[in-house]
Amino acid sequence: LTLNDVFTSMQNGFSRTKKAQEYAVKRGLNFLNLELGYSSGQLHYGKDQAFIEDLQALQILKPLDRGYLTFGKGCIIFPLKDSDGRICSLYGRKIDKQGHYYLTGRSGLYPNYPAAATEKLLLVESIIDAATILQIKSITDQYSILALYGTNGLTTEHQAAIENLEQLESISIMLDGDEAGRKAGSKIKSELEDFLCSNEKSIEVKIIEL
Numbered sequence: 526l527t528l529n530d531v532f533t534s535m536q537n538g539f540s541r542t543k544k545a546q547e548y549a550v551k552r553g554l555n556f557l558n559l560e561l562g563y564s565s566g567q568l569h570y571g572k573d574q575a576f577i578e579d580l581q582a583l584q585i586l587k588p589l590d591r592g593y594l595t596f597g598k599g600c601i602i603f604p605l606k607d608s609d610g611r612i613c614s615l616y617g618r619k620i621d622k623q624g625h626y627y628l629t630g631r632s633g634l635y636p637n638y639p640a641a642a643t644e645k646l647l648l649v650e651s652i653i654d655a656a657t658i659l660q661i662k663s664i665t666d667q668y669s670i671l672a673l674y675g676t677n678g679l680t681t682e683h684q685a686a687i688e689n690l691e692q693l694e695s696i697s698i699m700l701d702g703d704e705a706g707r708k709a710g711s712k713i714k715s716e717l718e719d720f721l722c723s724n725e726k727s728i729e730v731k732i733i734e735l
Contacts (some may be wrong), residue, residue, distance in 0.1 A: 526576065526580070526611065527581065527583075527611075527612075528583055528614070528615065529582070529610045529611065529612045531568065531583060531615075532537070532562050532602065532604050532612050532615065534562075534568060535562025535563055535564055535568075535602045535652065536561070536562045537561070538562060538563045538564070539556065539561050539562050539563035539601065539602075539709065542563045542615050544620060544621075545561075545563040545620060547619035548601060548606035548636050549561060549601060550652060552715075554637065554653070554656055554657065554660075555660055555665070558660065559659065559660070560603070560604055560636075561601055561603065561658055562594065562601065562602035562604075562615075563600070563601055563602060563716065564595060564597035564598050564600050564602055564617060565596075565598070565599075566595040566598035566599070568580065568586075568595065569586055569593060569595070572659055577593075577696070578675060581601055581609065582683065584596060584628050584629050584630075585698075589658075595625055596615065596626065596628060597615065597617030599619055599620060599621060599625065600617030600618050600624075601617070601618050601620055601622065602615050602616070602617050602624075603615070603616045603618075603635060603656065603701065604619075604633075604635075604733050605631070605632065605634060605635050605654050605693035605697075606633050606636070606637040606638065607638070608630070608631050608637070608638045608686070610637055610638070612633070613632050613633040614628045614632050614633045614678065615627070615628050615629050616626065616631075616652050618652075618653060625676030627674075632682065633682070634672070634682060634683065634686060635652045635655055635656075635671075635672040636655060636656070636659060636670065636672070639669035639671060639686060639687075639690060640669060641689075641691070641728075642692055643669040643677060643690050643692065643693055644670060644692050644693060644694045644695075644723050645667055645668045645669070645694060645695050645696075645697070646668060646669050646674055646687065646690070646693060646695070646696045646697070647660075647661050647664070647668040647669070647670050647671070647691075647696075647697050647699060647733075648671050648672075648679075648683075648696060648697065648698045648699065648713070649666055649670065649671075649672055649673065649677065649699050649700070649701045650671070650672075650673055650676065650678075650699075650701055650706065650709075651672060651674075652672045653676075654671035654699075655671065658670050666735060668697070671683065671686070673700075673713070675708030675709075676700065676706065678711065679713050679716060679717070684717075687717075687720075688720075688724055688726075690710075691729055692731065693726075694728065694730070695729040695730070695731065696713055696717060696728060696729070696730045696732055697732070697733050698710050698713055698717075698730070698731070698732050698733065699732075699733040699735065700713075700733065701726075702734065705733075706735075710732045711732070712730055714731075715720055716729050717730045718730050
């Protein structure tokens with residue numbers, strides 16, 4: 526059992542769950558064109574012990590005194606991918622209240638590692654921001670899109686992916702237009718410039734203000 530198998534099951538769950546589809550529409554996400562799943566918390570129902578142990582190994586299930594805690598229950602689910610394009614982690618966003626969750630030891634990038642031929646990279650604040658922008662062809666024709674994990678969410682994995690982009694010419698940072706977003710944008714710009722300088726890369730880093 527792999528996370529790819531788990532996410533495929535969650536995609537099937539999304540296709541059967543009207544409230545998850547309604548949430549996606551409310552957030553402007555076209556679920557016909559995006560990879561979206563839904564966690565009902567019932568993935569282990571009716572399964573044998575070996576399957577349940579596999580889910581525990583993947584951190585999808587955590588045993589409680591009675592029953593199990595299921596990752597992302599009541600969330601739409603997005604896949605995070607490794608450099609080979611495999612699902613290596615999951616992100617869940619609650620549909621009926623505030624809350625979002627990553628698998629323990631979060632790894633991977635959303636929507637994926639940028640293509641090697643990337644010349645312009647656009648960094649946005651969240652996974653839902655990235656999913657929204659992936660639907661805008663006039664932007665995706667120009668940029669590869671990469672989600673940060675919040676205002677403090679530039680990770681070493683982001684940096685490693687950027688370092689490997691031999692044709693990269695510019696990085697644009699587009700965060701929320703509030704004070705927190707402006708401060709975070711300046712901080713991330715400085716961090717990226719220091720990182721690129723230390724790697725002797727001459728790449729323009731700029732902020733797009735909303």
